[in-house]
Amino acid sequence: MxxxxxxxxxxxxxxxxxxxxxxxxxxxxxxxxxxxxxxxISPKAVAAAKEAAEKLYIYPDGTPKRLTQALAESYDNKIEPSQIIVSDSGSSVIEIITRGLLNEGDEYIVTNPTFQLYKVLGIKAGAKLVDVRLQGDDFQLDVDGILNAITDRTRIIYITNPNNPTGTIFPQDQLDRLFNALPDHLVVVHDEVYEKFVEDPNYSSALKWVLEGKNIIGLNSFSKMYGMAGMRLGYAYTTPKLADYFTKLTKPFSTNRIALEAGIAAVQDKxxxxxxxxxxxxxxxxxxxxxxxxxxxxxxxxxxxxxxxxxxxxxxxxxxxxxxxxxxxxxxxxxxxxxxxxxxxxxxxxxxxxxxxxxxxx
Ligand SMILES: Cc1ncc(COP(=O)(O)O)c(C=O)c1O
CATH class of the missing domain: 3.90.1150.10 (Aspartate Aminotransferase, domain 1)
Known part of the structure; x- marks a missing residue:
């Protein structure tokens, strides 16, 4: 057709x-x-979900403000609730970022082996995938390879840290070198859905770079550490300017009542x-x-x-x-x-x- x-x-x-x-x-x-x-899943999240189920006939909050407040608290209020974008999954946040940034003919960088959804969604946007494969048996980032692969059309670099499926991390000093050398016509998505499980002291979440004002988005999910994969809830946090832009791509009332209440309870159940x-x-x-x-x-x-x-x-x-x-x-x-x-x-x-x-x- x-x-x-x-x-x-x-x-x-x-x-x-x-x-x-x-x-x-x-x-x-x-x-x-x-x-x-x-x-x-947290028993407190289950209790909150059950209570919310009784009220499913009523619209939820128009914006997930109470959830973004709870999430901001989980980052010791170093970021404002308005810097957090909520959607029905981490996957959905990736889709929002793709939709917001990739036009036909634009380019995006991925580092295989990694999570394949970035690739799939970029292709649907008509953008060109640039794969800068991880190096060596310990799957390290090819920082120079990434810097050399950047063109005027590059809009997104996906960094999965900890990486899926390797389980390995990219140390903070390596990422500092990369992020300090980036032009400002692109955004880094630092996918950190496994972040809470990290033990290596050389790791940093995106928070450090968001606070430095870099064009970086920390992507997260309720599916892993919060045990809510069946719920479909995810979020990202970033600079005020980027958050304001991507929030425009979210829909009103799109965080359903159960996800909202269970999500708040899960974040608070330390x-x-x-x-x-x-x-x-x-x-x-x-x-x-x-x-x-x-x-x-x-x-x-x-x-x-x-x-x-x-x-x-x-x-x-x-x-x-x-x-x-x-x-x-x-x-x-x-x-x-x-x-x-x-x-x-x-x-x-x-x-x-x-x-x-x-x-x-x-
Ligand atoms: C690296 C990574 N990012 C994002 C996601 C998406 O998570 P969800 O859509 O369940 O929130 C996953 C799920 O497996 C993942 O492994």
Missing amino acids: DIFKKHIAESKNYVGGKSAEEVGGGRKMHKMSSNENALG EFLQKSIDHVHRSKKYLYAELDRLGVKYWKTQANFILIKTEKDPSELEQFMVTKGIMVRPVNYFGADGCTRVTFGLDDANEAFIKALEEFHN
Whole structure:
């Protein structure tokens, strides 16, 4: 049909991980494939959601101001609530940024292997993808490669930190070097949805650079640390000027009543958040020791998942794991050929995964 835009008609949609219902067909599965929170959701958020459900017949707040206030407090009020953009997921915030900045023929930089949604949405905008691949076995950023790839048409650079699917981080001094050398006709999206799980002291969230007034957006999600993947809620924080611009692309009343109330409760439940972080750190130690024992290659992680490489094909591993009631994610699609991403589960899931991996190897 002639009315269609060619770059949309010919584009492919993002391929997300499957649900446990789809794969297990009613069987209980250990879902270690989508980086959800193994501990579930804050009981306080559940209580708030239930209460909000009774009032679903009434419109929610027109703007999510009470949520942005709670989020600003979670950054010790170093940013104003008006610097926070809320949408129905981190993915949706990426879509807003793409829509706001990319015209046909513009360029955007990604650093594969990484999260593929940036690529998918940029293509739909008719923009040109420029891939400056990560370097070496430790997946480091090619700062000079990125600087050399910038043209007058570059509008967005996506930095995923901690990175998905590698679980690795880019240290603050490396990013300082990059950000200090950037021209001002582009914006950096610092995707930090796994930020709370980081232990490495060389890490910095986008807050530092936002406060310095750089053109940088810290992208976050309620799906990971807040255990609300099923809710669909995400946000970003940035400079007042950029926030004002992107807020114009949000819709009135678009944060539904349940998401709003549960989101506020989740942000304020620091105890649940800390428990989730502690669990991730404990799981990590356990898996490092077990993977060492089995001689399986893995990368040290700063997120709630770990990247491993097996001798056999990842799709074979994926299928074998399903027979054991476990879901893992092969990540060829993310640009990490031959690798599998495993989300930390509860202790029984982590143990079941190791047992199955041992069988798979023998
Ligand atoms: C790096 C990264 N960014 C953004 C998202 C989007 O999260 P959501 O749309 O669930 O908020 C994900 C989800 O897997 C992710 O891994």
